[in-house]
Amino acid sequence: MxxxxxxxxxxxxxxxxxxxxxxxxxxxxxxxxxxxxxxxxxxxxxxxxxxxxxxxxxxxxxxxxxxxxxxxxxxxxxxxxxxxxxxxxxxxxxxxxxxxxxxxxxxxxxxxxxxxxxxxxxxxxxxxxxxxxxxxxxxxxxxxxxxxxxxxxxxxxxxxxxxxxxxxxxxxxxxxxxxxxxxxxxxxxxxxxxxxxxxxxxxxxxxxxxxxxxxxxxxFKADDAASPAFGPDAPSRELVFRLIDAAFGQRRKTLHAALKTMVPAEAFEAAGIDPTRRGETLTITEFAALAKAVESTGKETA
CATH class of the missing domain: 3.40.50.150 (Vaccinia Virus protein VP39)
Structure with a gap:
């Protein structure tokens, strides 16, 4: 050349x-x-x-x-x-x-x-x-x-x-x-x-x-309301990702079965998420809501 x-x-x-x-x-x-x-x-x-x-x-x-x-x-x-x-x-x-x-x-x-x-x-x-x-x-x-x-x-x-x-x-x-x-x-x-x-x-x-x-x-920008990590009461990313791993680790199971050691029944209720759903139907916003509910019950066992 x-x-x-x-x-x-x-x-x-x-x-x-x-x-x-x-x-x-x-x-x-x-x-x-x-x-x-x-x-x-x-x-x-x-x-x-x-x-x-x-x-x-x-x-x-x-x-x-x-x-x-x-x-x-x-x-x-x-x-x-x-x-x-x-x-x-x-x-x-x-x-x-x-x-x-x-x-x-x-x-x-x-x-x-x-x-x-x-x-x-x-x-x-x-x-x-x-x-x-x-x-x-x-x-x-x-x-x-x-x-x-x-x-x-x-x-x-x-x-x-x-x-x-x-x-x-x-x-x-x-x-x-x-x-x-x-x-x-x-x-x-x-x-x-x-x-x-x-x-x-x-x-x-x-x-x-x-x-x-x-x-x-x-x-997402830090102040983007669409971000599941936005706001002072956003759940910890580590917990959200642990829930995701557990929910998809056993795809065919309901959330209730896949997350039974991590999410108490009242957390599903507080997050407004039906525990008979499967993980593959949840948005990131719903996973974040579930994690927030778990944190507020203080009962996470995993």
Missing amino acids: NHDDASAGHLLGAADIRRIAADAGVSPTKKFGQNFVIDPGTVRRIVREAGVTANDHVMEVGPGLGSLTLAILETGAAMTAVEIDPPLAERLPSTVAEFMPEAADRLKVVNRDALTVTPDNVPDFRDDDSFTLVANLPYNVATPILLTLLERFDNLGSFLVMVQKEVADRLAATPGSKIYGTPSVKLAWYGTAERAGVIGRNVFWPAPNVDSALVRFTR
Whole structure:
């Protein structure tokens, strides 16, 4: 490539990806759930859907060989990429230096498992009122990564992630649907999630045997009355999540049966929730009401 391309923002195509991988001695591993995007149009679309601008501070998890990283940097945004695989973390800055040299000083790379990231060990976002996560997440750990980061970073205000289509459906599911489960309802504690389009298999190397989809999420503001955590008498998140885990741990059971050691009969009554319902029919607001009722009876036994 010549340097005129670089100044215009050269994104990675299939040949670039294979060459960088070969240079770095990297082959995609099942262990880390790696599938690298080889289509510039797809990463530009992700960044466009995420609404990233030059004023944003972005976290990327699992940058891999840098396809999405370059598309994020192309907007003028500053970013921190969290990469678990040491050879990939080491290689990323030189890829940016080669393809988009003027953006090199806006990229920071952290070599660690995203599940271990905290505001203490990655303080880059500490001074931000709000930051956004944009990522092509490894299929096997997408949900725990999202819930962990939302729990640890109060200022993670939004995300746009590419995940396995099934995972996307679950994250955005609503009560009563077959796929509504623990991830759907826990994510709803923090804000609102929606599907933002499907991504075909042919944009990846290696091509996965499943389709991918985009999920857009917006966190509730602190004073948002729609938030189950809003107000001075909001229940503890830990208790709400314990109730959710127990209710969905035995999906076919009624709430009365699934929560019998945790929720006394009068708490169901106080919350106005019929104990013969199943967990999969409850909204996050109802789970929060139930937790609040349990706290006010002072009788939680689990």
